[in-house]
Amino acid sequence: MSGRNIVQAFETSEYRARLDNVRTMMGSAGMDALVVISQANQCYLLGYESFAGDEPQALLLTRDDDPYFILRKMDADAAADAGCWLSQDRVVAYAESHVAGTDEQSAWEVIGRFVRSTVGASARIGVEAFGMGVLNYPKLVRALGVQEPLDASDLVAACRLVKSERELLYMTEAAEIADRAMLSGIDKIAVGTRHCDAAAAILSALCAGTETIPGGPPPSPPFIRGGRFANAPHQFWSDDVFALGHQYYLGIGASRHRYVAPMTRTAHLGPITPCRKNQHEGALAGFYAAVDALRPGATCADVARAFHAAIRPYGLTKDSRLGYSVGLDWLDGPSLGTNNDTEILANMTFLIHMGFYERSELYMLSDTVRVAENGSEAMSKLPRILFERPA
Numbered sequence: 001m002s003g004r005n006i007v008q009a010f011e012t013s014e015y016r017a018r019l020d021n022v023r024t025m026m027g028s029a030g031m032d033a034l035v036v037i038s039q040a041n042q043c044y045l046l047g048y049e050s051f052a053g054d055e056p057q058a059l060l061l062t063r064d065d066d067p068y069f070i071l072r073k074m075d076a077d078a079a080a081d082a083g084c085w086l087s088q089d090r091v092v093a094y095a096e097s098h099v100a101g102t103d104e105q106s107a108w109e110v111i112g113r114f115v116r117s118t119v120g121a122s123a124r125i126g127v128e129a130f131g132m133g134v135l136n137y138p139k140l141v142r143a144l145g146v147q148e149p150l151d152a153s154d155l156v157a158a159c160r161l162v163k164s165e166r167e168l169l170y171m172t173e174a175a176e177i178a179d180r181a182m183l184s185g186i187d188k189i190a191v192g193t194r195h196c197d198a199a200a201a202i203l204s205a206l207c208a209g210t211e212t213i214p215g216g217p218p219p220s221p222p223f224i225r226g227g228r229f230a231n232a233p234h235q236f237w238s239d240d241v242f243a244l245g246h247q248y249y250l251g252i253g254a255s256r257h258r259y260v261a262p263m264t265r266t267a268h269l270g271p272i273t274p275c276r277k278n279q280h281e282g283a284l285a286g287f288y289a290a291v292d293a294l295r296p297g298a299t300c301a302d303v304a305r306a307f308h309a310a311i312r313p314y315g316l317t318k319d320s321r322l323g324y325s326v327g328l329d330w331l332d333g334p335s336l337g338t339n340n341d342t343e344i345l346a347n348m349t350f351l352i353h354m355g356f357y358e359r360s361e362l363y364m365l366s367d368t369v370r371v372a373e374n375g376s377e378a379m380s381k382l383p384r385i386l387f388e389r390p391a
Contacts, residue, residue: 026155
C-alpha cells in the first residue's frame, strides 16, 4: 500500500484507475461533473470505509481533477484514518449544526452550494438520485441551481461489475471466513437449541475471522429460517427452537474491506426424507448447470435458462431470480434471470442462489462464483451437501 495509511485497502493507483473509468462514462453521458451519493460507490472510489448512517455525504468528481469529499466535520477530520486516499485539502467539512439543528440549512443544501460554486452554473451535473428520498433530493437540486440534473444512479455501479485481482482476493478471503462461520452455525443446530444461539455463533465467527484473515463487521445479520411456520425467506431468525424432522437454512456473508462473498447451506435435523433428498439433488444439478453456463460471452438469461432446464426433471420450479452480481456491500449489479440479457464478462462475481419456498419445506443452497476466462469457479470450499444433524 501507499505507506501513508495503514487501513487503505488498495493502492492509490487502483483508485485513480477506477476514477478514470468513471470519467470515461461521464464523457459518454455528457456530464461535466458527478455527485456520488452511494456510500458503497464512495468507498469504491475513495477507499473510505466508515458508515455514515443518515448523515449526508457526497463525492464530487469532475473530468480533470481529483475529487472532493464533502461530509460532516467529525468524519472529515478523520477521513484518512477510515481509508480515504485523498489529501486533506480535498476533504470538505460541514458543521455539525447542519445535522442536528432545526434552524440551519440542510446538509444537502450545503453540499449542493459547494458543488455549484466549484463547477459553475453552466456545468452539466449528474447525480446519483437513487435512494436519496423524496425530501432530500429536491433540497440538493435546488442548491445545485439546475432544473433537473442528469440521472447517474447506475454509472459507478457499472464500473464495479468486473473485479480486480485484489477485489477478488478480498472476496476469496471473505468466503474463507464465511465457511468457518457456517460450520459454527450448523454445529449449533440441535433439538431444543434456540435459533438465536446459532446466530450468535455465526456472528462471533464472522467477526473473529480465521487465524490469518481478520474478520470484519458482518454486512448483514445471518438468515436462519425453517421449521413448521417459518417460510418467509428474508427474515433473520425467530424466537423458535430447532425441532426434530425439520430442515433449516443458514444464509450468511462475511466481509473483507466491505467486499462480501455470501453463501447458504441447509441442515436437516434427523434422518433426511426422500422428498428432501430429491430437493437437494435437484438443487445441486441446477447449481452445476448454472456454473457451467456462467462464462464470458453468455448472458444472465442463458445461465437462468440452463438452471431451470436442469431442475425440471426433479419436479422442481423456481419463480424468483437465480442470483445476482455481488461484491462491495453485497449486491452490486444485474440479476440472473430469464429476462436479463446483460453480457457476462471475465472476473464478474455472482451469487448463484437456489431457493425453494414451501411451508415446512424451505430449502436453500447458494455460493459466490467467480467468472474465469474459460468457465467459473465457486469461492467457498465448504461441501455442498444437505447437512444431516443428529436427533
